[in-house]
Amino acid sequence: MLEERQVRVQRRGGRAVVEDPNLLTIPGVGPRNLRKLVEKGFEGVAQLKQLYRDKFFGKSSQKMVEFLQSSVGIIHKNHAESITTFIKESVDEELKEKNVNLAHNKRITFCVEGNISVGKTNFLQRIANKTLELRDLVEIVPEPIDKWQNVGPDHFNILDAFYAEPERDAYTFQNYVFVTRVMQERESSGGLKPLRLVERSIFSDRMVFVRAVHEAKWMNEMEINIYDSWFDPVVSSLPGLIPDVLST
Template identity: 85%
Template structure:
């Protein structure tokens, strides 16, 4: 640096060049310190997407278990599925959910397109939060792998429409990393159980939903989420659970966690962990407090597991980087280089050396 100032800038006296070098280094160090103070590293919170068939109990899970238990109440922020947005669109209050169920062949693409848009809006609206875990009801991935597949196979979405859907799905998901969860929670129950619960809740738009449709959705959830064992291409039964995949798992969830994988899996969620919760039993959460807390403990342990895995996989500074300070080095092209941050030659030309020298001599 001193030689550079003497030969290229014209600072004749060595002591002046050394003073200017020290001044620049101190100024840069101070600026970097201020930047670090202004922009502290914000701790990333985790996002889990809660998946499952129609009427499997997602709303009950989110409201009664995540909201009302000591294990989760202060841990999670709940982001329910934006059903209200689907039921009331624009000044004319269109109900696209009702329109889809009434005329699926006419409105399947329109509905799935709008569902995706509302999920993007919802992710943006809930991106900043205080609580360390965000639980979102369903995801754009279950939209594509379950519901879009179902309407396409039922011929409610034609080849042109699904080609259009796929043409923007990948680039949009790739450009919005907030849509990619850190984990999935799959609420699992048989189609017959889901059908009984649907009949009991009597949501107006679901009047035309058949048991066969629920069976189809169940099969697509299973095919999407569960890694099949070699040679077994059938659908897993409700009583089966995936094999444990990690020795560090807590006993409460050891046989309920696996990683998403397979050629059919979207590249952005390959190896993302998933927790399976058995929702087959009909539990009265007003009376069975212990059952409610058991579900909550499993989610809390899954959160700890995913958080620990992410922290352990974060890049750590090597020994040469630890304790090292920023250094000003001479690059090959005439500028300054300060520990990985460039100081271009144009900046040197605009630097007030007269002010620097007067400062040093004062």
């Protein structure tokens, strides 16, 4: 069994020919057809896939069947058909995976900014619940308020703590807000829908709320310098936090 899995090397016309044992996993390829494929330069599955991409992709499968019979010497038509079907399905699956990855890589993140109580949440919910045409295209990422109201095993409500004593808890709250943005990004980064609608962004956190609490003297100079010292490096290392579009 071990010998069957090893790559075999033979001498053909003075050159080393590598017989890829993976060829034998293709339906329709036995020792005889393996030898014919290798003699024609198809020393592995990759070469057969490239042949299909170069000459037969988008055409009738019968064309490749005929090529295998006439140019490679696969005598039995059912063997040539089995080889063609296997290669075609393998290439189609690779293209499908590539397209999914491309769609994921090109996904657009659209951030909806705005003051408190201007209707951001209702706007996003309306899109999610009432715009049927967009349901399969849009992922809604609401502001993680639930995480701010339920922290740790003791279920601390850090949002209420901030409102109660902003001069004491402003820095702690703004730090945790950023942490939850990172958590949210990680949770939603694997989505396949091409458009992601996010309620607020790290930039409104920094440029609006952190600035406001600093100007109100609820965050001192040491605290805002600490915040800024890690803000830029973290954002630079996590480009998914940067939206493609900002809207107010």
